[in-house]
Amino acid sequence: MTAAAIRCSNDLKLYQSLLENADVKRVRGRIQRMDEKRDHPGVRRHLLATSVRLSRSMSAPLHHMADQCTERLGIDSPLELYAYASPQFNAACFKPEEGRVFIMLSSSLLEAFSDSELLFVMGHELGHHVYQHHELPIGYILRGREPIAPTLALDLFTWSRYAEVSADRAGAYCARDLQGIARALFKLASGISDDRVVKFDLDEFLRQVDDMLAFDEEPGRGAPQQDWFLTHPFSPLRVKALKHFHESDLMCSGGMTKTRLEDCVRQVMGVMEPDYMKGKTDATRTMRNLFLAGAITVADAHEGISDQEREVLKKFLEKGYALEKLDSGQLREVLPKRIAEAKERTSLTQRMQVVRDLCIVAQAERPVAAAETELLNQIASELELPANFVLQCLEGSTELD
Numbered sequence: 001m002t003a004a005a006i007r008c009s010n011d012l013k014l015y016q017s018l019l020e021n022a023d024v025k026r027v028r029g030r031i032q033r034m035d036e037k038r039d040h041p042g043v044r045r046h047l048l049a050t051s052v053r054l055s056r057s058m059s060a061p062l063h064h065m066a067d068q069c070t071e072r073l074g075i076d077s078p079l080e081l082y083a084y085a086s087p088q089f090n091a092a093c094f095k096p097e098e099g100r101v102f103i104m105l106s107s108s109l110l111e112a113f114s115d116s117e118l119l120f121v122m123g124h125e126l127g128h129h130v131y132q133h134h135e136l137p138i139g140y141i142l143r144g145r146e147p148i149a150p151t152l153a154l155d156l157f158t159w160s161r162y163a164e165v166s167a168d169r170a171g172a173y174c175a176r177d178l179q180g181i182a183r184a185l186f187k188l189a190s191g192i193s194d195d196r197v198v199k200f201d202l203d204e205f206l207r208q209v210d211d212m213l214a215f216d217e218e219p220g221r222g223a224p225q226q227d228w229f230l231t232h233p234f235s236p237l238r239v240k241a242l243k244h245f246h247e248s249d250l251m252c253s254g255g256m257t258k259t260r261l262e263d264c265v266r267q268v269m270g271v272m273e274p275d276y277m278k279g280k281t282d283a284t285r286t287m288r289n290l291f292l293a294g295a296i297t298v299a300d301a302h303e304g305i306s307d308q309e310r311e312v313l314k315k316f317l318e319k320g321y322a323l324e325k326l327d328s329g330q331l332r333e334v335l336p337k338r339i340a341e342a343k344e345r346t347s348l349t350q351r352m353q354v355v356r357d358l359c360i361v362a363q364a365e366r367p368v369a370a371a372e373t374e375l376l377n378q379i380a381s382e383l384e385l386p387a388n389f390v391l392q393c394l395e396g397s398t399e400l401d
Helices: 009-019 022-037 043-050 060-073 107-112 115-130 138-142 150-175 178-190 202-216 235-246 258-272 282-299 307-316 328-345 348-362 370-382 389-395
Strands: 079-084 091-097 100-106
Touching: 009 022, 009 150, 009 258, 022 138, 043 079, 043 091, 043 100, 060 079, 060 115, 060 150, 079 107, 091 115, 100 107, 100 115, 107 115, 115 150, 115 178, 138 150, 150 178, 150 235, 150 258, 178 202, 178 235, 202 235, 235 258, 282 307, 282 328, 282 348, 282 370, 307 348, 328 348, 328 370, 348 370, 348 389, 370 389
Parallel strands: 079 100
Antiparallel strands: 091 100
């Protein structure tokens, strides 16, 4: 089994798509030019000055763990380990310099984590390296000199969470101890390492996910907006995703297929994602009604609904919708009412999500017809979305999962 084989499919798909985004390319090009002109010491010099390099003679057990991880993940690059003083449990893997890989671990983490927990942390950080997650500098892109499209921001945060799933799998592949892995994530989430105070219980930890799902009725439906803009999944979700991973044929003979695994992970991760097509809250029903009227009206705006547009619509709509029975004229008439309802009952970000999906329908045929673009701009304007939002969506690499 290779590291590539266990990588989360959604991580890889979003990663490849984002690397082709024009805004992302521009930022990466700027960073590369800065690196080429850099006249000051890099990461290694900073680490040597601000932390303690842990040589093999100073920490043989930690280097033994690193050797296990690099062998299992197929990493040949030289590895340097550093420790720094901090009461926070933390670890990081930096972008390689001169062929070296650097991992930094906080003092509190080194003192409080068991060998199996440290093995998971080490494998997780090296997973970021082996999957080249540093090639998407999300911080630079989001905090750059020029504002980026809201849709790109959503995609970056979603990708970052799936990137953590891949790194978790790399850590789990190295540690091969679900209890130890879950305990490490529990410690990271709670800050508690003394089992005299709180005794870790895996089943109880996982029940938090069930309680989160109960709030939203279905994964991702009604998830608070602040959840969409987090780079890391909640720790209980990570443990749930890793439990599915350990039950797959990637880790045990006769386990679930990778296709089934990715379906389970998408369901778990949906708790943090803005998906509304099957939601039962007032806001998600309003969004769905707006999408239905808007999508049919946009698709019908230029020479009727094409076969390509029908295929895209089928991917969005539930099986209960029969496209041939939908009255495009009636939906066109109710569209203004549904726009007004959306302005009253949904947030700006939720309205952006619907219009982005309408753009996906319009992009079923390229180039997008002028009549469809004009209608999309009209809908966006009436929904009080930012100027040029439709243009940003249509020019971006927007795809349907």
